[in-house]
Amino acid sequence: MKVLKNILIGYLVIHLLCMIIIGFASFSTFQSEENQENLNPFGKFVANSASYFETPKPVTDAIFFYAKYTGTNRGYSFFSPNISPVKVSMRFMADGKQIKLPFKSPESKLKFRSANLHFNSNIFDIEEREIILKSISSSLFNNHPEVDQIDIYLDLFRFNTLENAQKEGAKVMYKEILGFSTTKNKELAMQATTIQN
Amino acid sequence: MKKTIDIFVFGKTKTLKKEWAIKAIALFSAINVLFIVPDLFYIFGEQGILQQAVNERYIFWYQPVLGWFADIFGYVGISYNATFLIFLAMYMLSLACLWFNFKRPVFAVLSWFIHFMFVNSTYLFSYGADYFVSFMLFMNILICAGYLFKKEHRGALYSFAIRFLQLHLCLVYFFAGIGKLLGTDWLDGNAIWMVINTYTSSTIADGSTAMVAYPIIFKILAWGTVILELLYPILIYSKQTRKVTLVLVLMLHAGIGIFMQFYIFAVLMMLLNIIAFGHYFKWKPSLQEETTKSKASSTKIVYS
Known part of the structure; x- marks a missing residue:
């Protein structure tokens, strides 16, 4: 002993x-x-x-x-040193209609959000971006065989800081960016960025 | 000095019952899977939202993934999705065996391994809670390892596992606290404001705008979080503050669960805190006073 x-x-x-x-x-x-x-x-x-x-x-x-x-490799500095004022979410559109991701449980949605965060922080890495979007689109094409093209929009929300919210009110700046399009044969094209306020 | 360390690590006499801790870990791990049952194939399946080609970019050769076994099972005609179901069934069976005290050391290792493999197979879908479940199941191996030894040594080994968990939690909170001290958002209260806006429901976010005129509220919440996390290693061991610290940490996680909708993560952290420090409160049916025949327990010094 x-x-x-x-x-x-x-x-x-x-x-x-x-x-x-x-x-x-x-x-x-x-x-x-x-x-x-x-x-x-x-x-x-x-x-x-x-x-x-x-x-x-x-x-x-x-x-x-x-x-x-x-299970201890990721470190523990959660939500630090600061919290991003920008929230980005992906939206999938086909023929003007939104294709919802198939997740039903709140925990699965949270898991996808975690993947989304990774995507956002690597959005300028072309290879990384393409492989993730191709994978998601491929799964969506499987679930929606009638769809030939999926447009992927990024919805950006920028929140006023607490200090600015005191002066100007709690404003949220919203931008919709048509970021990518993908066709059934998995060709992915980055669109000319269209911004609509 | 050596004796003091020995008593501190192996001579812990007051803990939550080992039986209670193992069953809570097994139950929670099962519920964790049940929470995502409707979406299992979208997360783990061959045609899931993020497929293996994506996942392989982020993992190392030494991290086991479902694909390893799917390739082998494929030779006998078992598909990737069927392989996943086989491992899922084995995982749930292992948790049941842990609950019913059947070959606990074996099934503690098996449940940890399968969960680890599931996390590796869904790298981008995995977040803090999944890694903490992995850690908890690893802890469970340490707890269950006692069954491999003679009865008189089990108390000391369980004491070791609980101290291991306690000290690990101290580092977790310390680094969570120090990380927040590095920036500006947690010092001026902006962090709480941003968390509410970016992570909570619109109803809560709308409600918080009414409080914008009182930034002191956000500052108090932000500083309270930082101080609690940073000083957790001291406060949780000090006789005067340990009970209130445990309650505050449980409240912090309850808040994270309710407002940020991190349900699994919140309950998991509460569970780990209760297993580690729950004996501060006298829940009679779940407390145990281990009698160890080690020298440690024969001394009068008791660290709780």
């Missing part, structure tokens, strides 16, 4: 160390100039110090291997 206890304490220490390294290393994503604008002085200090927690590649790989298997 004594040996087992020592092994377990060692394992506990390693687990906690891994979590600390993952936690601080996740802040290094804020180091870019673009992200630094959104940080306060303390945030800039932490983001710039995060590199102290960088480990040699084999160690990083080992930590992430372990973290993936324990």
Whole structure:
């Protein structure tokens, strides 16, 4: 039992160390100039110090291997450092009618929202964008065999900040962007951006 | 020092009953699946909304996915969707075995593995709650591992699992808190305003506009969240503050569930907190006083 206890304490220490390294290393994503604008002085200090927690590649790989298997790899800085004032949602249209995604349960809708967030943050990555949209469209074409073309709109909502809402009221700026079209043979074309207010 | 660590990690005598914890984990994991039953094939199916070609871009070679087994089962004519159903049935069966105390260590590993594989197979659909379920099922392996040892050692091993969970939660909240301290939104209350606008229903968002004239409300809620998360590791262990901290954290998650509609995530975090620290409240039927024959329990020092 004594040996087992020592092994377990060692394992506990390693687990906690891994979590600390993952936690601080996740802040290094804020180091870019673009992200630094959104940080306060303390945030800039932490983001710039995060590199102290960088480990040699084999160690990083080992930590992430372990973290993936324990479901702890994504870090825990939820809704931080700031919350985006923009909400983007995808809308699928065919022949002027909206094709609703087939999800029925609120949890599935939340899961799709998570995928949507990923899509939004990689919207300028052409390869990434195409493969995701092709996959969604292919599934929708299967469910709607009568449809030949699907237009994918992005509905953008920009909310006033709390400070501006006090001065101007809680305004929401809405933009509808016809972003992409896809045909049954899975050809995807990015449309000339049309913006309607 | 060594003795103190030994007592802290292995000598925890007051916890929620192991039986209660395992059953709660099994029940929650089953409900988690039942919540998405109408959409299972749109999420996991071969012709799902996000198919395997998309998923493969985000996972590493060492992460098991349904496709591995579907390829093998394909040789005997079993389709991808049928493979998924087989694993789903095995997952539910494993949870039932955990509930009924049948070969718990084996089924703890099996349920964790299948859930892990499901999460890997739907990378883009997976969010925080799914990863926490993975972690909870991993924790369940540590809890159930005690059954592999003699009865007199089980108390110490369960104590280890609960301390493991407690310390892990402390880091989770600490990093959640420190992350919020880096920006500006959580300091001026804008974060709560944005969360309400972008995550809640329009009825709640419309209601919040009436409070715009009182920004102090948003500041208090934002600062309250940051302080609670950041200081959770201290407050949850301090005798004077631990009960109120647990209640506040449960309220925070209830709020996330009700207002942001993150139902599964909210209940899951509440469950993890209750398993880790629920013994602070005297729910007599669910409390246990483990008698361990280890040296630790024979001392008078008790960390609760």
